[in-house]
Amino acid sequence: MTQSQRLRFWLIGLAVFLALLWLLKGMLLPFVAGMVIAYFLDPLADRLEALGLSRTLATAIVTGGFFLVFFGILVVLLPLLEHQVVEFVHRVPGYIDTLEARIEPLILEIKRKLSKGDIEKLRSSAGEYAGTAVTWGIGVIKGMLSGGLAILNLLSLLFITPIVAFYLVHDWDVIKAKIDSWLPRDHADTIRAQLREIDRTISGFVRGQASVCLAMAAFYGLGLSLVGLDLGLVIGLGAGLFSFVPYLGVISGFVAGVALGFAQTQGWELPGLVAMVFAAGQVLEGNFLTPKLVGSKVGLHPVWIIFALLAFGSLFGFVGLLLAVPLAAVIGVLVRFAMGRYLVSRLYHGDGVP
DSSP states (O other): OOOOHHHHHHHHHHHHHHHHHTTGGGHHHHHHHHHHHHHHHHHHHHHHHHTTTOEEEHHHHHHHHHHHHHHHHHHHHHHHHHHHHHHHHHHHHHHHHHHHHHHHHHHHHHHSSOOHHHHHHHHHHHHHHHHHHHHHHHHHHHHHHHGGGHHHHHHHHHHHHHHHHHHHHTTTTHHHHHOOOOOOOOGHHHHHHHHHHHHHHHHHIIIIHHHHHHHHHHHHHHHHHHHTTHHHHHHHHHHHHGSSTHHHHHHHHHHHHHHHHHHHSSHHHHHHHHHHHHHHHHHHHHIIIIIIOOSSOOOOOOHHHHHHHHHHHHHHHHHHHHHHHHHHHHHHHHHHHHHHHHHTSHHHTTTTTO
């Protein structure tokens, strides 16, 4: 088989794989989630197996323990979140009154300096932008609920994901050995080296960043609740969990927390305390958690992560968000390998250099 025939074979295989991924994206969620969980839990199962436990028992312990902790946290947090949301809804009229009291002097000053024509232009522009924002929001909600798959995806996530995770953890080493046996023999060592680099990148970022997100969610949720911010637990958990998107979690949480602080009270103390919580969180994350848990050599630039999340999210929805960072790591490793080969090839140096 010639080089061009091999290249054609692998390109056709990649095209078929992407086509199947696109066609089956509506049913992949529990399987992708189970694969992600299995990737996290496999090292724990290996350690228990090294202590003398059978693979089945080790798998049952780690998967059962994971889902017990996960659902236990949900049982504890959901009533607290529900209480904060209900309290927030009841206090919305008070927030509006406080904001009106804050904004009224500014509005009077603007009216004094602007003409009636300018004010009418501002009103019409504000109405148009508000209508556009509402239309966009409705479109997003419809997109999330389209196809009648929302409830089905939720049910499959709850009932199928634990089963998939159990079997993947149980057979993880067998699956790895089987895939290794399929590698083309002439390039097996090179492919294994790239797979090890991919695993190092994914484990360094995904496992580490997940730990950082959980730690920051706990820190922000507890901190905002202690300073007395209404909906502080919800905002804090959201800010921490969305920290896997660089700067999105902290910026959105900071803006929402400070704005709610201004709406909750007419003083400056609460917004200042909220800002201090986020500042302390950034110091903790940037100087201790991220260097310790993620490291600095994972090879994933923040811009590349954001692009991957937006691209795969738009293509495959929530499944794309789960796959975005691992696929970004895979593509990054392959691109670096290809660039390394290019820089020592005749294509780069020309025919005069071997």
